[in-house]
Amino acid sequence: MSLRLHDTAARAVREFVPLEPGRAGVYVCGLTVQSQPHVGHVRSAVNFDVLRRWLLASGYQVDFIRNITDIDDKILLKSADQDRPWYNLAYEMSRELTRAYDALNVLPPTYEPAATGHVPEMLQLIEELVRDGHAYAAEDGSGDVYFDVLSWPAYGELSGQRVDDMEAAEDADPRGKRDPRDFALWKGRKDSEPATASWPSPWGPGRPGWHIECSAMAGKYLGPAFDIHGGGVDLRFPHHENEQAQSRAAGRPFASYWLHNAWITTAGEKMSKSLGNSLVVGEVLQRVRAIELRFYMVSAHYRSHVEFSFEALEEAAAGFRRVEGFLERALPVDSVVEEGAPRPSRNPGELPPAFVEAMDDDLGTPAAVGVLFDVVREGNRLLAAGEDVSALAGQVRAMLDVLGLDPADPAWGAAAGSDERLTSAVDVLVRGLLEQRAAARAAKDFAAADAIRDTLRTAGIAITDTPDGPTWELEQ
RNA sequence: GGUGGGUUGGCCGAGAGGCGAGGCAACGGACUGCAAAUCCGUCCACACGGGUUCGAAUCCCGUACCCACCUCCA
Structure with missing residues (x-):
């Protein structure tokens, strides 16, 4: 039997049939680099890394693209709070994210495109959508461009919702939207926003809406049609629904399979900075080794919710x-x-x-x-x-x-901080003590032998007697 | 209001009509000077109430509780 994957769009497990035999194109939504990565973020990366490794093990050549969203509302807000340039915050968090991925042995993607590097591709896609009547420039002079949801009858098919049943967004001010469910492809620059956070466009200076980047970048690196698109369940709607709508409305078939990983929750709630309950990867890794954290994640199915606890x-x-x-x-x-x-x-x-x-x-x-x-x-x-x-x-x-x-x-070596020279130095010392212990045991002086073992244990070194003599290792 | 998912032993966590996942913990035994590690054994659970069936954790109906999404989100 060959690979079968759960496709969110079909709401069923389907046999994986690549568009091109022997090749698999995978696009995974990475992170908005606005704060330190927590274990939930990394779970997603680990889950899709397992997908990638399994495709590789199954003989596929895998093109694996995972993006970085390095410009958005939150990045602008947080960097303003911290009184530093938005790109400085985004870049620092991006590097932290890479460290977390590396620590967990997540293979680097084929390429990791950043939104800010693909504004021309996004503008081109937006222009196509406007030209074909699926998008429009706001009439309020804001410089915003919106996707016209009602112009795309298939809207809602990915997440299984009917447009008529959807609640209208209450948060964002409607600005120049024709329909409250329309979403922004392009956001005109506001006076309060830094000039560095805007790019020229046919509709005036502005910055990309959230969803457009993935459509543009997936198209650039994987082509108009590709095999698998992944991300967290929360992205199913609106992000992925919108990606698919805007891509297909522009005549691109887009992803054949949609995979979504479930949450890691803590104390029954999803992790969120605003709830103050996020488990930052760096902190967790002070308590367990990275390989153990990865094992914990891999032990659960990617579509199962995991209630995180240090005990488990x-x-x-x-x-x-x-x-x-x-x-x-x-x-x-x-x-x-x-x-x-x-x-x-x-x-x-x-x-x-x-x-x-x-x-x-x-x-x-x-x-x-x-x-x-x-x-x-x-x-x-x-x-x-x-x-x-x-x-x-x-x-x-x-x-x-x-x-x-x-x-x-x-890959684990660097993260574990092991040092060969140190290990070899400790080895000499421990062997000396083990010889003393062996002598004591031979003399039936078990009190002395146990004292040596206890001393080593205090130092975090565990002794195991084997038929070939004692061995030692650092306790974990 | 709409959509999707869940409830499994002390704990974690699979399974999706018959062949009892697995891990952790615990207990008994083997090995060991004693430990540790390892091995062997014990521990037969599926939210609740009905139903279908020769047979239900698994299918159907109902009930309860929990969670996610509905334009910030892995």
Whole structure:
């Protein structure tokens, strides 16, 4: 069976049939870089990173575009509050976001276009829409340009709503809208806004509306028709509905499949700066390792709501350490690190069929993780029986690689802050102590032996006795 | 008002008519000087009330509660 994905537009799981065999074009809505990324933001990135890795493992060549929204109302408001240029805030937050992605081993996209770099493409699209009667310049002289929702009968099809049932927006002042449901393609510059936040256009200086950027950038980098468009559930409406409407109204078929990830909530509420309950990635990573946070996210299905708690996170981390422990025992460190040595297999052909089936079924990572644990248990059993487990270890690594969770991936090294020289220095010291302990044990002086072990534990170093002698590792 | 999703064991979290996911925690056993790790075993849950069926966590009807979206949002 091949890959099946849940398509929001169809409200059903559909077989994935790419427009072009062997290639997959994916566009994912990134973030508005207005504040520090929280775990909910990163969940979305991790979910779509798993999609990408699975497409790659399935043999597709993947064009993966994830945008950055670096100009919008909030960025302007916040930067004004902080009394600094909007682009300074946007750029700083953009770099923080990249750090968070890197920490969680989210592969860099093929390209990460920023809205401000694509104003000409947006203007062109807007002009086409105006020309074809799907958009109009506001008659109040504001310089705004709106999409005419009523001119597009299919409006509402993505989110399954009928225009007549929609509540009209109450917040934004209607300005020059013909219908309250019309949305802005272009926002004329207001006197209160910095001159740097405006670009020339046929309707006067202004800046892009929120939705137009994705249509323009997806079109530029993936073409008028592409395979998969992803983002958080909240984007389904209005953002994605509007993207689709404005693209199709301009004659572009746009996305074939729409994927939406669910929320991570905390204390029953979605994370939001305004609620003061957002869990900033950097803070969470002071409590657990990044690989553990990623495992926690991957353990839940991307369409399931996750109620975040540190308790659940730490339980997941404990489970993940079982997997790591197996690999450490199955693959002696030397064989992994040794230069030029072939890495233990990460060949997709080695993936257990049950794992493949789980992933093909709308990225069923929970079931896939179940398979992972099955193989680990079997591997541990064989290990206890003194049998060869290299094949199982290879399977485990191949599965972890697909999930972006291979502990041996160098991507984790930098984030973990490990330092080889430091490790080797500690190793010398610990070995000295372990020799003393071995001598004490040989003399049956267990009090002395345990004292050494306790001292090491106090220093955060755990000792494990094995048939081949004791080993140590930093406690996590 | 409209649209969509949810309620599973002590906890997390899958599944979508029969073959009891999995993890964490707990308990018993093996191994160990003692631990740790690991292995073996125990722990048979699906909001509530009806119904369909030989058989329902899964389908249908109803009820309760929770959440998201309806033009700021991952």
